[in-house]
Amino acid sequence: MAHQIGESLKRLRREQKKTLKQIAEKTGLSISFLSQVERLKSSVTIESLTKIAESLNVSPTYFFNDHDQPKSVIRRKKPNDQVDFQQSRFSYQSLAGDIPNPDFEPMLVTVLPNQEQVHTFTHNGQEFIYVLSGVLTVMYEEEEVDLTPGDSFHVESSKPHNWYNRTDDVVKMVYVRSHSFE
Template identity: 55%
Template structure:
């Protein structure tokens, strides 16, 4: 499937969940979830993370067509990047490991003009900035990270990260469930 909204709806139905139940688990409005499923609204990285957790799948579930799972990942196998009406793209780097303890991903964030929301969820996150300037908000502390900077947090701590600049930000994102 080419649309994240279609995948979300299909997975929600397979899980026998209503929009209301997903809304309660994510804190996202029923209206917003419906608009995403109908591909009438773009989705942010933070919202996709909340939906992934609520539906019990990894974030890479929505981007499986971007790589061929194997134990070895070669960058020259990278397919064309498609942002699909969103401000980011993921590319899983974990291959075909079943039930991974953590998941490494390559992420490109386009400039984000939307309001960002603070998140909390289970697990941990590690982000390493490869290119650009990433704005990170942990608790009430805002920090700008440049090439080579990183952070590692317990994801139950209120946090978010986004691209406030006019250029794409490329990063390595590793999270545990």
């Protein structure tokens, strides 16, 4: 997955004739971090990927899709695919088809256990989470709530929010993000 994200980032950035410095200025991320992502030396969180995508005027799912294989029906090869987390605490699997710049982006997210509390952030659009397994802690403005299987969370992303797994078990969830390009 990190391989695909890094290659897609580099290809898209070059297609748009943008430098790492320009992306860094728009996102608040460092040039060295962006370079490491492109060179597959660092993983990227959904928060950072969202900033990068917005700076390039694409959906974050752009980085998960195989642009050579258009598709509308997505089939998992195996129901229990192994997840390669590398240096990240998360694994994202796009559930989107081949619609360019979609209005929303569905993903299957797996979150490793024992994560330290994270900081809230904001971006354009809305987010929806449906917990499949485990206990996910969500932060919205000043509130912190634990979600269990069957619980959901739907927020305006322009308000401070984030989520993490502070338990000893893996969390699986469906994550849907809407957005608007401004």
